[in-house]
Amino acid sequence: MSLAIDTTDIREIAGMLSKAEEALHGDVHQLSGTVTEATSQLNASLNNVVAVGASSLGTETQTLTTRLSDTLAEFETNVKQNLEQAGEERR
16 A cells, blocks of 8 residues: 555545535535524514513503502692691681
């Protein structure tokens, strides 16, 4: 068995390397498309999560505002009643 490499061997090695490089480029291209698609889906999912969170926050803010308004109305009614009672007691 000879350790010498002739021109035919070099051509065969170059051909194999070329095929391996083409396959690698194909895999990288396919992976790039997969990553782009996954990133797009992740972005859409995150946008949905943010939208749901914002909607929920809006609902909670509205509920809190309503409760605060009701509490202030009750407070105003109590103050008016107390003032009227105090006015009647002075008479």
